[in-house]
Amino acid sequence: MKIMKLMSLSVFCLIFFSANLMSKTVEVKMLNKDSNGQPHVFEPAVVFIEKGDSVKFISVDKGHNVASMDKKGSAPAGVKKWKSKISKDHIQKFDIEGIHGIKCKPHMVMGMVGAVVVGNTHNIEAFSKVKLIGKAKKRFPKILATIKSNAPKGKARKTASVETSAAAGDAPSVEASLAQLKNDVDGLKAAVKDIQSKLEKLEAK
Numbered sequence: 237m238k239i240m241k242l243m244s245l246s247v248f249c250l251i252f253f254s255a256n257l258m259s260k261t262v263e264v265k266m267l268n269k270d271s272n273g274q275p276h277v278f279e280p281a282v283v284f285i286e287k288g289d290s291v292k293f294i295s296v297d298k299g300h301n302v303a304s305m306d307k308k309g310s311a312p313a314g315v316k317k318w319k320s321k322i323s324k325d326h327i328q329k330f331d332i333e334g335i336h337g338i339k340c341k342p343h344m345v346m347g348m349v350g351a352v353v354v355g356n357t358h359n360i361e362a363f364s365k366v367k368l369i370g371k372a373k374k375r376f377p378k379i380l381a382t383i384k385s386n387a388p389k390g391k392a393r394k395t396a397s398v399e400t401s402a403a404a405g406d407a408p409s410v411e412a413s414l415a416q417l418k419n420d421v422d423g424l425k426a427a428v429k430d431i432q433s434k435l436e437k438l439e440a441k
């Protein structure tokens with residue numbers, strides 16, 4: 237019995253560490269102006285990540301912050317409010333799947349809004365009904381269009397997110413090995429489920 241428990245514990249550890257190895261951080265710049273001359277922007281305005289990944293918001297220009305949008309429908313159920321300090325870099329980890337609206341508090345009305353898409357777009361309907369004002373309202377359709385045109389997620393990650401961990405030259409092989417690792421983890425997860433159910437049956441006896 238003890239051996240079984242130890243075995244399942246070690247498999248859990250393996251999965252835990254593999255999952256941590258796979259999580260990544262993408263970067264979003266907080267800018268006074270983007271390359272097209274658009275004032276007060278997150279660049280990119282929309283990023284696509286997986287559950288457990290993080291976004292690093294870089295305070296390139298001063299006077300900005302990043303926070304959860306805090307509007308009805310602007311985040312999946314269970315997401316708590318969060319915000320960064322003005323003029324500071326901020327790393328935010330996302331553990332709940334779905335579309336998370338973001339804003340810069342001082343410049344929201346001037347259109348400084350965006351979104352972090354975590355894994356999938358299951359809350360797109362509620363998100364598309366978020367009520368914004370001013371220039372944010374004007375920019376919102378473009379954000380929605382970016383989310384829609386890049387779903388399913390796989391395609392978008394290459395163009396819309398910035399890999400910070402992988403060196404540019406060997407990016408494809410890193411991608412491939414990550415995919416392999418993910419497959420392995422999925423296999424392990426199934427194995428753990430199997431062990432768990434056996435364990436439960438044994439304990440029931």
Ligand SMILES: [Cu+2]
Pocket residue numbers: 276299300301340341342343344348
């Ligand atoms: Cu701002």
